Amino acid sequence: MLRRADKAGERLERALEGGPIPHNVETRRAIAAAGALAPGHTRNPARIQQTHDAMMAAFQRTLHPLETRDDAGTDDGLDEVELHRTEVALPGGGQLVVSDLEEITPERLEETAAALAEILARRAKDHQS
Structure with missing residues (x-):
């Protein structure tokens, strides 16, 4: 019985790696179960990196906020706009x-x-x- 399980496991591995699909019912059921457990979509590595970079940039801005000037908003010409x-x-x-x-x-x-x-x-x- 142990030998039979080993052969079934080997057939399943070959089938999952892209080899020929065996005709026996047990292996086909195992392949169907593995297919049901496989994710329906794959994550794009570029999007993962972009999300990581944006998250790290926000984290760095939180750790190191921009310095504010004490005289900000005075004599910079913006408050003297004539309407x-x-x-x-x-x-x-x-x-x-x-x-x-x-x-x-x-x-x-x-x-x-x-x-x-x-x-x-x-x-x-x-x-x-």
Whole structure:
């Protein structure tokens, strides 16, 4: 009986390594069981390395945070941004407020007011029908 088990094991190993599949029922059942236990997909080594690198980078950032300056946010020019604001009366009694980081020129203001007046006129036609 021990010899029979050894031969069955050898046939199973040969079949799993890509050899010929034996015709006996026991070995076929063992191959089917091994196939059921095998994972359905394999992991991509590049994705594993990419995940590991991202995890280690996050760990290093946690261990060694960037130094903060005591004078951060002062005199760096970011808090001195001027916001340009202009109000324009629209035809029909509306009012348009235009704000921009750049200077608002009269040409841009007229174009914006005309475009908005056109949009409002189209919407008014939609409500009348």
